[in-house]
Amino acid sequence: MLKGCPCRREAIVLAAxxxxxxxxxxGLSTKKIAAKQNISESLLYKYFSGIDxxxxxxxxxxxxxxxxxxxxxxxxxxxxxxxxxxxxxxxxGMYDSYPPLAGVFLQTEGFLCNPHTSPIVLDMSNKxxxxxxxxxxxxxxxxxxxxxxxxxxxxxxxxxxLLGCMLRWKLSGxxxxxxxxxxxxxxxxxDKC
Numbered sequence: 001m002l003k004g005c006p007c008r009r010e011a012i013v014l015a016a017x018x019x020x021x022x023x024x025x026x027g028l029s030t031k032k033i034a035a036k037q038n039i040s041e042s043l044l045y046k047y048f049s050g051i052d053x054x055x056x057x058x059x060x061x062x063x064x065x066x067x068x069x070x071x072x073x074x075x076x077x078x079x080x081x082x083x084x085x086x087x088x089x090x091x092x093g094m095y096d097s098y099p100p101l102a103g104v105f106l107q108t109e110g111f112l113c114n115p116h117t118s119p120i121v122l123d124m125s126n127k128x129x130x131x132x133x134x135x136x137x138x139x140x141x142x143x144x145x146x147x148x149x150x151x152x153x154x155x156x157x158x159x160x161x162l163l164g165c166m167l168r169w170k171l172s173g174x175x176x177x178x179x180x181x182x183x184x185x186x187x188x189x190x191d192k193c
Contacts, residue, residue: 008047009047009048009057010061011037012033012037012044012047012048012054012057013054013057013058013061014061015033015036015037016028016033016054016055016057016058017058017061017098017100017101017103017104018036018100019032019033019036020058020100020103020104020107021099021100021101021102021103021104022100022103024103024107024110025055025107025110025111026110028051028054028055029051030044030045030050030051030054033054052114052116052117053116055111055114055116055117056116056117056120058104058117059111059117059120059121059124060120062101062104062105062124063120063123063124063127065094066124066127066128067127069087069090069091070087070127070131073086073087073090074131079139079144080135080136080138080139080142080144080145081139081144081145081187081190083135084132084135084136084139084158084186084190085183085186085187085190087131087132087135088132088158088162088182088183088186089179089183091128092162092178092179092182092183093179095166095178096177096178096179099169099170099174102166102169102170102174102178103170105166106166106167106170108121108125129155129159132155132158133151133152133155136151136154136155137151145190145193146193147192147193149193154189154193157189158186158189161182161185161186161189162182165178165181165182165185166178166182168181169181
């Protein structure tokens with residue numbers, strides 16, 4: 001159940017995302033989050049029970065729009081390659097519009113090791129991969145996606161592009177369009193299939 005003003009709660013989650021991006025998960029603390037929000041540490045506990053609850057809020061924030069995006073894309077009349085492009089464009093667009101999310105994405109392993117966030121992140125990651133896997137399978141069955149790659153291999157290649165571009169983007173200080181970089185690389189791979 002939400003405690004207090006949902007907008008303050010979300011502001012705390014966004015501050016936590018910024019702290020994770022700047023310091024990694026190991027550098028996250030209620031003190032740093034409170035400082036980012038210019039509030040007392042004790043006020044954080046009005047909205048969250050502790051750091052694990054804040055991390056769960058971060059994980060929830062990131063996967064909030066996934067279901068809507070997936071159902072919108074699955075229902076449009078487009079080729080499977082186009083649906084994959086639209087999904088990746090929407091997914092990466094979220095990170096492009098708020099770069100600190102990349103720092104959180106690159107900390108996925110840490111979220112998976114935390115018993116409070118692991119179920120959320122595991123569920124979100126599985127749904128995302130299953131969605132793209134489904135589109136690839138359907139594209140292969142329809143003959144639209146061919147090539148020598150199996151469904152699993154193609155999924156791994158697309159995930160590798162995403163992860164590699166995201167890391168390069170963060171290391172560059174966000175000096176290029178993540179969306180353009182990822183979508184261009186993905187479409188080059190899909191065009192070969």
